[in-house]
Amino acid sequence: MSQKTGRLFSRAILALSVVSALPVLLIGWHVLRVDNRVLQNEILDKQRTVAGQIASVLSEEISRKAQFFSVFTDLHTDFGGHPFIDKEDIDYLRIKNPEITHISVLNNKGRQLFYSSEESSRFSYASELDNILHACVAQGKDYVGSVNRVNGQLYALMAFPLRRHLRDVKITGVLVVEMNLATLGSALQESYPEDLFVAVTSADGSLISYSGAEGGLALEENLPLRARLQRWQQALDTRNGARLELPDGQAVLVSRAQVPVMRWTVYVQQPADTIRRLLLESTFHSLWDVLVILLVMIAFVLLTGYFVISPIVRPVRRLQEAAVKLEQEEDYMPQEQDLIIPRNEIGQLARVFLHMAQVLRDRKNALVCAQQELAGMNKELELRVQQRTAELKAATDELVKTERLAAIGQMASIISHEIRNPLAVISNATRLIKTIEPPKDAKLIKQFSIIEAEIKQANSIISEVLGFARSRDMILSTIDLNSYLHDLLLSFPASSGIRLQEKLDPESVHLKIDAEEMKQAVRNLISNACEAMQGQGTVTLGTRVGKKVVCIYVADEGPGVPDALKEKIFSPFFTTKARGTGLGLAVVRKAVGRHKGKMFIHNRATGGAVFEIYLTIYRKTGDTRYG
Structure with a gap:
């Protein structure tokens, strides 16, 4: 009982703990959310400030270089000793300033007049010529263009308008300069904060600089970082700072600032978990307050749990004792x-327990009665099993009879084989007697005819028995169906009162069959048709060609086949004739089955029966696809 009480007490304590802690947790969660938003806004403001400062550094560096070239061009208008800047001037400027790798002087139409360049320079301004002319010639402003990466160095394209005199409004030319950005990288590297990640991209998205880059510049293309910056740009849209949830599940705080003249973008980023780290640090400073709150909550829960559980434990203990006694004592x-x-839910439970005990007693009594009824049913079931056993024995006896019939059939095949030899001797002896001394007496001639007819009948019976009992491998050959049936019909020995006609489909097909076995099957059908008409009438042998199968049918003008006999006539040894083995149609069905064909029988409305054999077409005439 102490174990049960402990479980009940622990569950009550757990429930009270949840109830007590839930408001505290909700308030704490709300406070943390507010603090989280405040910290996030402060951090984003700090990042935007850093981005603006770095943008100022970039603007100052580029402005300083641009101012240098503007002063140079101004000095060479009225004070250069000649009306326009010349080749010597730009050679001198490039030699004295190692950052310059290439200088070109263009007229106001964009045609290059002369240039000064390092031997290793591969500088080209052709793709930005229209922008240069628009900014310098049309607007009279300095132009800062693309950033190129050549041989592990970054170079910036700049252009400045040229005038013949300092006060002239008309632009007479353009000075185009390619400069190495190494000094700019050093300045950026010094201005990058250690706790933030900073990256700078050009207007076309090319990576110029980022934190940790050698020399402060992205001297080699960093495709993963460039792709990450593009995702930041798409996620920010028109905002200058926000918390971003990236597709890879990473959350970051990103701010950005634009460098107006160059249209460059400065990105400042740090992980979003920085906020959580700051919140945890601030929480640990008030750890004692948290511990005091927890101790008060625990004391409240324990006291409340004790006073709530006691009125429940005593009735439950008595209920448990009664249940154990009911289990152990039968009466x-x-x-x-x-x-x-x-007078509470525990009391209701006790009343339900008493009612359940009474119901169990009643069901036990009912179960005893059911067991007695089941014993009677078992006896009846035993009797039924005995009956089914007797029926099974009868079925087994029938199966044994069937196997005996199969053995008898096999023995009949052997005996038929042995009888054929004496019949051949008798036939030969009769033929020899007729040859040596032809009979003249009419009675003797009739007796010889009877002997020959009986020998022929016996051989026919033996052939049917052997044909049914014999199992040999099929000898397949490809035959033209119309020619095959035409020859078969011509060679069939029909009596004088029987007329044989053929209705072959004009489209002849090729079959792959055992010609002899199928020939015997068709001859058996024709013989049965002749016998069914009692020697008078027409037997039709015809075909119908389909897409994949062909139908060979034999039709007669006899009385037809009764529905009750349509399945029996194909059974071995079943016959309705006075004489016969009943194997003719059994041989036909066997042959059709060995060729994987189908066989059907039906009566014609005009009288007579039709036997149909369906076989798969091997090849049609003119078709080169076999099978």
Whole structure:
């Protein structure tokens, strides 16, 4: 019982702990959310300030270089000793300033007049010529263009308008300069903060500089970083700073600032978990306050749990004792005085327990009665099993008879094989007697005819028995169906009262069959048709060609086949004739089955029966695809 009480007490404590802690957690969660938003805004403001400062550094560096060239061009208008800047001037400027790798002087139409360049320079301004002319010639402003990466160095394209005199408004030429950005990289490297990641991109998205880059410049293309910056740009849209949830699941705080003259962009980023780290640090400073709150909550929960659990434990203990006694003692029946029944849910539980005990007693009695009924049913079932056993024995006896018939059939095949030899001797002896001394007496001639007819009938019976019992491998050959059936019909020995006609489909097909076996099957059908008409009538042999199968049918003008006999006539040894083995149609079905064909029989409305054999077409006439 102590274990049960402990479980109940622990669950109550857990429930009270949840109830007590839930408001505290909700308030704390709300406070943390507010602090999180405040910290996030402060951090983004700090990042935007850093981005603006770095943008100022970039603007100052580029402005200083631009101012240098503007002063140079101004000095060489009225004070250069000649009306326009010349080749010697730009050679001198390039030699004295190692940052310059190439200088070109263009007229106001964009045609190059002369240039000064390092031997290793591969500088080209052709793709930006229109922008240069628009900014310098049309607007009279300095131009800062693209950034190129050549041989592991970064170079910036700049252009400045040229005038013949200092006060002239008309632009007479353009000075185009390619400069190495190494000094700019050093300045950026010094201005990057250590706790933030900073990257600078050009107007076309090319990476110029980033934190940790050698010399402060992206001297080699960093495709993963460039792709990350493009994702930042798309996620920010028109904002200058925000918390971004990237597709890879990473959350970051990103701010950016634009460098107006150059249209460069400065990105400042740090992980979003910085906020959580700051919140944790601030929380640890007030750890004692948290511990005091926890201790007060624990004391409240323990005291409340004790006073709430005690009125529940005592009735439950008495209920448990009654349940154990009901399990161990067969004749025990709990009463109300054995339990404590308060006026609450525990009391309802006790009343339900008493009712359940009574129901169990009633069901036990009903179960005993059911067991007695089941015993009677078992006896009846045993009798039924005995009956089914007898039926199974009868079926087994029938199966044994079937196997005996199969053995008899095999023995009949052997005996038929042995009888054919004496019949051949008798036939030969009869033929020899007729040859040596032809009979003249009419009775003797009739007897010889009877002998020959009976020998022929016996051989026919033996052939049917052997044809049904014999199992040999099929000898397949490809035959033209119309020619095959035409020859078969011509060679069939029909009596004088029987007329044989053929209705072959004009489209002849090729079959791959055992010619002899199928020939015997068709001859058996024709023979049965002749016998069904009792020697008078027409037997039709025809074909119908389909897409994949061909139908070979034999039709007669006899009385037809009764529906009750349509399945039996194909059974071995079944016959309706006075004489015969009943194997003719069994041989036909066997042959069709070995060729994987189908066989059907139906009666014609005009009288007579039709036997149909369906076989798969091997090849049609003119078709080169076999099979």
